[in-house]
């Protein structure tokens with residue numbers, strides 16, 4: 001009854017979305033603020049008659065909006081149903097077992113190995129520095145690979161590489177292998193490497209509206225790069241689903257990208273709350289990795305990550321625990337509103353003190 005391929009799949013485990021009890025959710029890196037009021041205005045006024053028709057298969061207007069925002073032609077932009085789908089198309093288009101393994105950081109986004117399983121792509125996890133930041137040198141010593149992918153800032157660690165470092169790195173890697181930078185968290189203090197796509201035809205930047213534009217529920221992500229790479233993604237899309245973005249998502253995403261002031265204001269509130277939280281945690285003797293994301297990766301001496309996760313869950317607060325070797329003492333905590341972080345800090349303080 002089932003295919004051989006199905007038996008070989010190992011699916012991704014998303015962060016919990018429990019429905020049984022009300023938790024303070026600091027576990028899936030969602031934005032605590034609502035999306036742009038322009039999105040609400042639009043969705044409140046939708047003429048449902050327009051849904052009789054198929055949407056624009058190429059999301060042309062949305063791609064132009066994204067292009068305008070980044071100063072790119074729309075032919076250098078690809079849109080998809082969340083950046084997870086965009087990434088999945090990238091894996092299909094660019095990586096291949098005939099060309100060697102895909103390289104990614106030892107501790108990184110756990111969807112990457114899942115796509116490798118799905119598309120039968122071998123992979124190699126590249127060791128990180130002892131401070132859990134990405135070591136670019138550890139990639140450039142590799143000679144045989146079909147491509148490279150890493151998030152910047154990295155997830156779940158939050159550490160960040162400067163554009164200058166990425167440029168040096170791009171000069172050293174094979175120019176006939178695609179490098180993908182997954183910038184899901186770039187808007188929380190980092191600077192996009194988008195300026196490098198003119199210099200490197202093999203560089204693809206992927207972003208999402210799920211985190212910094214508060215639209216995880218709308219499912220819109222995009223990739224930017226050389227037209228030849230974008231056209232390869234279109235070939236994959238049109239061989240799989242020509243209408244990945246529905247009409248509402250295309251229009252609402254456009255409005256969200258255009259509302260630059262609102263987006264900047266929210267991102268800077270989150271950055272401020274992050275700085276406040278980090279300072280408080282350090283004063284309570286928690287170790288916090290330097291983060292440029294809307295989450296932090298933390299641990300405390302002599303406490304296991306599992307205990308921290310379970311204790312907080314019992315008290316009504318969710319954080320993300322991975323339990324992978326090397327990071328088993330850490331939990332990842334999403335930056336919520338200031339009052340959520342105060343509640344979180346109080347819980348830590350009353351449970352474990354300084």
Ligand SMILES: *Cc1c(COP(=O)(O)O)cnc(C)c1O
Pocket residue numbers: 029081082083084085109151155182184207208209210216219220221
């Ligand atoms: C959240 C996240 C994504 C996926 O975002 P969607 O656009 O919601 O699919 C991709 N990469 C990383 C590293 C993420 O954390």
